[in-house]
Amino acid sequence: MKTIFDCRMINNSGIGTYVEELLYYFLKDKKLSLILISNNESDEKVKEVLKNSESEVEIIFFKSLPFSLREQYEYITKLPKNAKIFIPHINIPFFVKKNSLFITIHDAFHLANPHYYSKLAILYFKFLFKIIKRNAYKIFTVSEFSKTEILRFITIDQSKIEVIYNGYKQMNKIDCTDIDENVKQKLDSFNKIILFVGNVKPHKNLKFLVDSFNKLNREDVLLLIVGKKDSFFINDNIDNLGKDNIFFTGFVNESTLKYVYEKSSFLIFPSKYEGFGLPILEAMYFRKLILASDIPVFKEIFGDEINYFEIEIENSLINEMNKLLVKDNDLKNYDLFLEKFTWTISGEKHEKSLEL
Numbered sequence: 001m002k003t004i005f006d007c008r009m010i011n012n013s014g015i016g017t018y019v020e021e022l023l024y025y026f027l028k029d030k031k032l033s034l035i036l037i038s039n040n041e042s043d044e045k046v047k048e049v050l051k052n053s054e055s056e057v058e059i060i061f062f063k064s065l066p067f068s069l070r071e072q073y074e075y076i077t078k079l080p081k082n083a084k085i086f087i088p089h090i091n092i093p094f095f096v097k098k099n100s101l102f103i104t105i106h107d108a109f110h111l112a113n114p115h116y117y118s119k120l121a122i123l124y125f126k127f128l129f130k131i132i133k134r135n136a137y138k139i140f141t142v143s144e145f146s147k148t149e150i151l152r153f154i155t156i157d158q159s160k161i162e163v164i165y166n167g168y169k170q171m172n173k174i175d176c177t178d179i180d181e182n183v184k185q186k187l188d189s190f191n192k193i194i195l196f197v198g199n200v201k202p203h204k205n206l207k208f209l210v211d212s213f214n215k216l217n218r219e220d221v222l223l224l225i226v227g228k229k230d231s232f233f234i235n236d237n238i239d240n241l242g243k244d245n246i247f248f249t250g251f252v253n254e255s256t257l258k259y260v261y262e263k264s265s266f267l268i269f270p271s272k273y274e275g276f277g278l279p280i281l282e283a284m285y286f287r288k289l290i291l292a293s294d295i296p297v298f299k300e301i302f303g304d305e306i307n308y309f310e311i312e313i314e315n316s317l318i319n320e321m322n323k324l325l326v327k328d329n330d331l332k333n334y335d336l337f338l339e340k341f342t343w344t345i346s347g348e349k350h351e352k353s354l355e356l
Contacts, residue, residue, distance in 0.1 A: 002083040003354055006037040008066055009089055010045045013199055013227065014278050015106065019088050020049060021167060025347025027053035032354060035083065037062055066091035086354060090128050096135055102354060103132060104140040107275030108149035109203060116202055129154050138353050142166055142276040145297035162353060165301065167343030168281035171258050178255040186247050187263050190222035192328050194321065195264035195288075197226045197257070197279040198271075200248075205270040205293065205311075210246060212317045219245055221325065226252055226260055261286045265328035268321070271295065272311065280306065281341055287331040291320050305337050 005026070010019045026032050027049070034055070038046045039062045050057060060078050064070035066089065075093035079085065085093065086102040090110075093101070110117065110125040117125075132139065133154045139161045141147050147161050187193060194213070198204050206225065213223045225248045252260070261267075267283035269292040277298060283290050290306040292298045298306070307324065310316035 001033070002035050002080060003032045004035045004037060004060075004079055004083050004085045006066075006085075006087050006089075006091075007046050008037055008039050008042045008062065010042045010049075014276075015089055016045075017169060017278060018104070018106075018166065020045070021169070021343040022088075022347055022350055023049050024052075025343055026351065027055045027057070029347065029351060030055055031351055034058070035060060035080070037079075039063065039065070041065070084354060090125075090132070092128060092131060092135070094131055098135065099137040101132075101135045102138045102140070103136050104142075105132070105146065105150055106142055107146050107273070108153055109273055109275070111153045112149055113203060113273060126153075136160065138162060140164055140350065140353070143297050143300060145300055146275040162349070164346050164349045165341055166276050166278055166281065167341050167346045168285050168338055169343075171254070171261070171282070171285060174254045174258045176255045176259055178253055179259045180249070180252055180256040183247075183249050183252060183256050183260065186222065187224070187260065190220065190245070192218075192221045192325055193260075193264045194221060194223050194325075195226065195260060195267050195283075196224065196269070197260075197267065197282070198269070199227050200225075203271055203273040205272050208312065208314070209268065209270045209317070212314050213246065213321070214243070215314070215318055216321060218325070221245060221265075222247060224260060224264070225249065226257065261288065264288060266291060266324045269293065269298075270309075270311075270317065274298070276301065281338070284332075284334040284338055287333060289324050289327060289330060289332060291317075291324055305334060 007019055007023060009015045026034055035058045036046060037060050062074045064074050071091065072094055076095060081097060084100050084102060085096060088104045090105060092103055114122045133156050139150065141150060141161060141163055142165060144163055147163050150161060151158060196209065200206060223246045261283060266289040267279060269277060269280055271293055274295065274297050280290055280292065280302060292306055292308055293311040294308040295311060307320060309320040
């Protein structure tokens with residue numbers, strides 16, 4: 001049976017990495033007979049992945065974006081009926097053959113934090129979860145914490161939910177000839193760099209981070225905020241920082257991302273809510289020290305490998321930042337730990353479930 005894999009979010013941050021790495025694995029292992037869904041936004045990246053593969057893959061081109069009404073029309077009219085459908089997010093088709101839907105729910109943020117959304121949006125998310133409960137043959141998720149959260153909102157046989165941890169991205173092969181010159185100049189002006197990687201969304205807790213960083217009173221330290229701006233979530237107090245030692249890069253290419261990881265003193269990840277935390281694995285790959293909020297999902301996945309501060313306790317964050325700034329040249333070997341978090345392991349587990 002054919003397996004349809006929706007690749008339209010391959011350019012998104014965390015989900016994009018998930019889609020790209022699984023696609024590489026599926027193409028390399030060749031056990032699945034793949035049909036890909038692509039669109040204008042994902043087309044170039046999908047073709048880039050395919051050109052490095054010898055596999056012949058059918059592509060169904062959608063004109064729609066995820067979560068649009070047109071998407072539902074294209075699901076009905078363009079997809080073959082006798083196929084499995086793997087959707088790596090919650091933008092699922094409303095009408096599918098029973099037991100043919102495989103879906104990844106990375107976290108239950110939308111329902112766990114309804115105050116960030118309109119009442120209409122929450123109703124829509126609840127509607128999607130009802131369809132998932134009814135139609136999903138298998139739900140993939142990225143942590144035991146996310147599984148517990150999903151079960152809070154879906155009364156479903158928990159054996160249908162499979163926890164598969166993410167992997168770390170092999171970044172040593174990335175060519176560093178295309179580094180953003182503005183970012184490079186900024187980094188070269190500071191000896192100590194605290195790095196944040198992720199979207200500017202409320203649960204990332206950046207307002208708290210910026211306020212705490214300002215109280216360090218360290219003009220010699222740069223707080224570098226790397227990630228794609230999502231205008232719906234931007235907080236004016238973050239977007240208009242106006243300080244020389246707080247720098248927001250917006251979206252950066254892979255060369256620049258590799259460069260900032262290499263140059264940083266340590267990674268900081270102050271989130272209030274996460275499903276996993278991919279940048280922590282990326283920082284581990286570069287052997288960087290890591291400071292994260294002491295939320296359950298980070299304790300579950302990363303244990304004693306990283307440093308923690310007490311969530312929402314400003315003095316705790318300030319004290320821990322000061323401790324790590326003293327160790328800014330220290331590197332830590334995470335090789336044994338990272339052996340458990342590869343995209344090969346993740347790909348094998350996804351593939352095994354999709355073959356059933």
